[in-house]
Amino acid sequence: MDALILQTLNGLDKGSAYALIALGLTLIFGTLGVVNFAHGTLFMIGAFCAVTLQRLLSLSEVTIDPTKKDFLGNALKVKTPYIEAWFGKDVGAAVVNWSVPLSILLAIPVMLVVGFVMERGLIKHFYKRPHADQILVTFGLAIVLQEVIKYYFGANPIPAPAPTDFAGSIDFGVWLGFPPNDIIYPYWRMVYFLFSLVVIGAVFAFLQFTTFGMVVRAGMADRETVGLLGINIDRRFTIMFGIAAVVAGTAGAMYTPINSPAFTMGMNFLVLSFVVVVVGGMGSLPGAVLSGFLLGILESYASMNWIKDVIPGIDQIIIYVIAIIVLLTRPRGLMGRKGVMED
Amino acid sequence: MLGLGKKDLRFLLIVLLLTLAAPILLNPFAEGSAMAQFNAGYPDLMQRIAIFAIFAVGFNILFGLTGYLSFGHAAFIGIGSYAMVWMLKLLTMNILPGLILATLMGGAFALLIGYVSLRRSGIYFSILTLAFAQMSFNMAYSVLTPITGGENGLGPALGDPRILDAAAANGTIPEVNLFGLSMRATYELDLAGRVFQFNAGYYVCGLLSVLMFYLALRLFRSPFGMMLRAIKCNQHRLNYTGLHSRPYMLSAFVISGMYAGLAGGLMAAMDPLAGADRMQWQASGEVVLMVILGGVGTMLGPVLGAGFIKYCENIFSKINDHVLHDWFSIFPKWLENLLVTVVHPFVGQGWHLTLGVLFMLVVIFLPGGLIEGGQRIGRLIRRKPDAKGKAPATTPAE
Numbered sequence: 001m002d003a004l005i006l007q008t009l010n011g012l013d014k015g016s017a018y019a020l021i022a023l024g025l026t027l028i029f030g031t032l033g034v035v036n037f038a039h040g041t042l043f044m045i046g047a048f049c050a051v052t053l054q055r056l057l058s059l060s061e062v063t064i065d066p067t068k069k070d071f072l073g074n075a076l077k078v079k080t081p082y083i084e085a086w087f088g089k090d091v092g093a094a095v096v097n098w099s100v101p102l103s104i105l106l107a108i109p110v111m112l113v114v115g116f117v118m119e120r121g122l123i124k125h126f127y128k129r130p131h132a133d134q135i136l137v138t139f140g141l142a143i144v145l146q147e148v149i150k151y152y153f154g155a156n157p158i159p160a161p162a163p164t165d166f167a168g169s170i171d172f173g174v175w176l177g178f179p180p181n182d183i184i185y186p187y188w189r190m191v192y193f194l195f196s197l198v199v200i201g202a203v204f205a206f207l208q209f210t211t212f213g214m215v216v217r218a219g220m221a222d223r224e225t226v227g228l229l230g231i232n233i234d235r236r237f238t239i240m241f242g243i244a245a246v247v248a249g250t251a252g253a254m255y256t257p258i259n260s261p262a263f264t265m266g267m268n269f270l271v272l273s274f275v276v277v278v279v280g281g282m283g284s285l286p287g288a289v290l291s292g293f294l295l296g297i298l299e300s301y302a303s304m305n306w307i308k309d310v311i312p313g314i315d316q317i318i319i320y321v322i323a324i325i326v327l328l329t330r331p332r333g334l335m336g337r338k339g340v341m342e343d
Numbered sequence: 344m345l346g347l348g349k350k351d352l353r354f355l356l357i358v359l360l361l362t363l364a365a366p367i368l369l370n371p372f373a374e375g376s377a378m379a380q381f382n383a384g385y386p387d388l389m390q391r392i393a394i395f396a397i398f399a400v401g402f403n404i405l406f407g408l409t410g411y412l413s414f415g416h417a418a419f420i421g422i423g424s425y426a427m428v429w430m431l432k433l434l435t436m437n438i439l440p441g442l443i444l445a446t447l448m449g450g451a452f453a454l455l456i457g458y459v460s461l462r463r464s465g466i467y468f469s470i471l472t473l474a475f476a477q478m479s480f481n482m483a484y485s486v487l488t489p490i491t492g493g494e495n496g497l498g499p500a501l502g503d504p505r506i507l508d509a510a511a512a513n514g515t516i517p518e519v520n521l522f523g524l525s526m527r528a529t530y531e532l533d534l535a536g537r538v539f540q541f542n543a544g545y546y547v548c549g550l551l552s553v554l555m556f557y558l559a560l561r562l563f564r565s566p567f568g569m570m571l572r573a574i575k576c577n578q579h580r581l582n583y584t585g586l587h588s589r590p591y592m593l594s595a596f597v598i599s600g601m602y603a604g605l606a607g608g609l610m611a612a613m614d615p616l617a618g619a620d621r622m623q624w625q626a627s628g629e630v631v632l633m634v635i636l637g638g639v640g641t642m643l644g645p646v647l648g649a650g651f652i653k654y655c656e657n658i659f660s661k662i663n664d665h666v667l668h669d670w671f672s673i674f675p676k677w678l679e680n681l682l683v684t685v686v687h688p689f690v691g692q693g694w695h696l697t698l699g700v701l702f703m704l705v706v707i708f709l710p711g712g713l714i715e716g717g718q719r720i721g722r723l724i725r726r727k728p729d730a731k732g733k734a735p736a737t738t739p740a741e
Contacts, residue, residue, distance in 0.1 A: 132412050137706040143699030151688050278470045313486030320474035
């Protein structure tokens with residue numbers, strides 16, 4: 001039982017990442033009708049926003065302290081981050097320490113700009129082209145963005161630690177009456193899970209309770225009629241693309257302490273997120289979120305030892321097996337709508 | 344002759360001659376000259392071009408004719424490679440049984456995967472094939488390690504049985520051969536400062552690719568090929584006429600799987616080491632790039648695309664800053680440095696960036712690929728105003 005709870009918890013953080021990326025993918029698909037293969041790259045760019053902010057914050061001025069010597073006997077060079085020099089030691093250190101959560105503030109404008117440029121510059125011209133062309137051009141864009149990031153940040157993963165306040169683990173089992181050290185869960189993963197719930201809730205609330213969201217939902221249902229009513233639906237869809245990019249980007253930025261960002265991470269997540277979207281049902285937002293968490297948790301269950309003893313290697317392929325089963329038994333996915341991508 | 348029209352036959356003969364003469368044609372620059380690095384006439388590269396041409400031509404039968412975009416064809420390459428290496432290990436170092444088995448295995452797995460995947464179409468089909476390929480890759484990497492060698496890859500070893508071969512006398516692994524002709528055997532011809540290498544392995548790959556090209560040509564011209572085009576055109580209408588289209592698609596899928604299996608087998612025959620990374624989705628993406636870049640649905644397009652990508656991959660990744668400075672040394676120093684800085688991200692390690700940019704440009708502006716580009720230039724030269732905006736019904740390459 002405790003193992004089951006532990007694996008559920010472990011699945012939640014990966015499931016959160018899947019759900020957030022799949023949510024963005026579905027938003028783009030539901031509004032613009034475009035299959036965006038570059039969405040994983042947006043996740044990756046978000047993660048590198050965190051890296052960039054960390055580097056910016058730890059820019060240091062070097063002063064020479066003649067009173068101390070380093071191991072060669074020369075005067076010791078002391079590095080002080082500018083932040084600490086400007087705002088005092090305590091505030092500066094705290095800001096550097098909190099660089100990952102703060103990077104959301106950087107990621108939001110950056111991702112909005114990236115999303116707008118991408119939509120207006122490229123994807124706008126592909127509304128009318130076949131899905132195969134959309135897949136191919138966004139695939140090309142993904143390669144380009146990935147290589148650009150690789151050029152500037154190198155091919156190796158760059159660690160971006162969580163704030164030290166969240167560095168440890170929580171003894172989750174004690175809360176539920178298990179003996180200590182039975183179910184241990186890192187704080188940051190819990191933060192990530194809560195963060196994803198907030199983002200998902202915000203997106204749904206935005207679509208459900210604002211006028212803008214209502215128009216967007218109407219546009220998803222029948223774009224032409226909304227256009228006939230004199231509403232500039234294209235502009236709203238572009239904004240939705242920006243929002244989807246922000247969701248992916250902040251998801252990537254917050255994910256950095258769990259997995260050190262490397263330029264390949266976007267594509268690795270993209271392949272899985274596509275499976276997630278298809279399992280959830282193309283165009284269904286709740287379906288994307290549901291299947292994201294479902295597949296994340298199932299993947300984590302499959303990596304339990306006693307399951308691996310019964311079916312060796314199941315942890316590597318479980319997501320694909322489920323995708324195949326779902327697609328063959330429920331062709332529209334778990335919560336797919338009728339008439340979406342039927343041809 | 345050979346069941347081809349006059350035009351097709353001439354076309355095939357040209358392809359055959361080009362293949363035979365490739366070691367000379369691809370080596371136009373003298374040894375030691377500044378341009379020598381652009382020579383492509385060395386066996387390793389030519390073999391790879393021929394092998395990927397087979398792969399791309401086979402992929403084109405599925406994607407070009409039926410319009411079904413598979414994102415998992417690399418799985419068949421991997422399966423073919425493993426089949427080949429196992430034949431080299433168990434039976435004989437002669438590549439023929441291995442090639443046959445690789446083709447059959449590619450076909451068998453394609454039958455299995457295609458039977459399931461073809462129940463859906465559009466993006467669902469892409470995702471299903473992708474899922475199967477990633478499954479094969481993950482399994483080859485983990486559970487199936489006894490069969491696939493896992494991370495280390497699979498290669499012939501000294502202690503293998505090789506029941507058809509005589510016991511190795513001198514305690515080394517015998518060379519991969521075709522009825523005694525070693526794949527490494529190379530005849531070097533030193534002529535006019537150029538060294539032409541006529542390599543047995545290349546000719547095996549090259550002639551096989553011409554054969555496969557011929558078969559694809561026949562298939563394109565056949566009623567079966569017409570049927571596949573009809574599927575691409577309008578599958579619904581085809582169904583309404585009372586035709587069951589799935590067997591046709593499944594056959595196309597299996598045929599392209601066999602092409603990929605053969606390509607994988609050849610890959611393992613030229614370099615007897617099979618690794619799981621050949622099955623990763625990047626490899627599937629690569630063949631899509633080749634076919635799109637060359638021209639979807641044309642005969643010659645995939646071959647051009649394969650040659651272009653493999654050539655550029657080899658040549659571009661060899662260019663470094665030193666070479667760039669050499670090239671731009673005719674300009675003033677500041678301009679030279681500026682040019683080197685601008686070009687630097689695109690060459691060497693950054694070759695994939697060039698590929699991505701090129702690919703995007705092709706998809707955006709030239710959906711017909713290099714073939715369409717060639718046609719446009721040809722029309723421009725011939726100045727035919729009537730062809731403006733209207734794509735020709737058949738391409739000259741077909």
